Amino acid sequence: MVALTADHLLAAYAAGVFPMAETRADPDVFWVDPRRRGIIPLGGFHISRSLARTLRRERFRATADAAFDAVVAGCAAREETWINPVIQRLYGELHGLGHAHSLEVWEGTRLAGGVYGVALGGAFFGESMFSRAADASKVALAHLVDRLRRGGFTLFDTQFLTPHLASLGAIEISRGEYRRRLAKALEVQADWTRAGPPGPGQALVQRSAQTS
Template identity: 55%
Template sequence: MPALTPDLLLRAYSIGVFPMADSRDADEVYWVEPKRRAIFPLETFGLSRSLRKVVRRNVYQVTHDQAFQDVVRQCANRDETWINADIEESYAALFHSGHAHSIECWKDGELVGGLYGVTLGRAFFGESMFSTRTDASKVALAWLVARLKAGGFTLLDCQFMTDHLRSLGAVEISQKDYVGLLGVALSDGAGLSRIGAATGGEASSTAASPTAGPDFGALDAVLGAAEGADSAPAGWVIAQLLGHTS
């Protein structure tokens, strides 16, 4: 397999495939295209009553893009993992190009949960999550969904369905339906046309203007406005953005 450059990774995600390794120590990486795909419907995502309470109480301090490589390493720190050294390095490069992001949960200065993934167009491709404290990864997911909704994203891909993801509201769709959703998420000019610019090449003339495209940082302005207007705690704002209770 050729080197996993940011350009190659983004082109792979644009057609619905992603890399995996057999183990942490594996030398090889292979491409995967699941026949069934798990996604989180952003518009109908709801917090359970118990998780809503945790989010509102601000049990964890939540940040984004503050400890990307630490989150990846924590996600790989388990008995069975598909994250080898090549994947870890390649996603670090993708992070520095602006197309990979992390959500971190902290408790008393310690990183206790989080997740990371890739953005392209209006799609976020969730890669992995971890938690060393109760509900920390669930809180990270809630903040991610709020961030994606605030930023104008339309697709949250979580690759393979698991019991854990299903319990959080993920649904499974066919590869054909997934490709359709992916096409919509990339169709506004914020997808492939921006790969060249993001990875050091030339952007297409069809690239969307920065103001028209999705914005992973849009939630920061929402939180800042809420804090300035009525000192609303961040957790309350997140719970409100996510609307109904599941």
């Protein structure tokens, strides 16, 4: 059996599939190609009044790519996870190549939550997120969507639609529609670094109001 590499993962994402493991202890990885795909339209992310208040109060501080390995470890640190050591290694390699990124949320010096994923062309493939404090994952997603908008991304793939993501504006589309959007997004030259360091929540809320 040929060992998976970071290049294999990039080719898989470009083809519309992504890897998972059955459990943390399972050394095998399989490919997933959902019939229905979850995405967050970058102009349709919903910041509720309560989330806007949290962002304005600056309870949390956001960073980008400051603790990638810690974010992946946080996402894997749950009783049931599809992130096994093979997947952790591969995403670490993708991060080193500049294709995998994380958005961290800090409460003081404590990592309170975060999200990570893969960037390819104008597509961002959200992999997983975690939260150790109320609203931390929502704050992370708000900063991530803001960053993707400002970087010129056109597709934010969430893989599946959950009630939590739906409350934030995520929708579900068919496999065929996803492939069409993906093909267009891969032709775009987006830039993860264009937005610079994540700024204050107040400014994020204002930008969101202007694009909604």
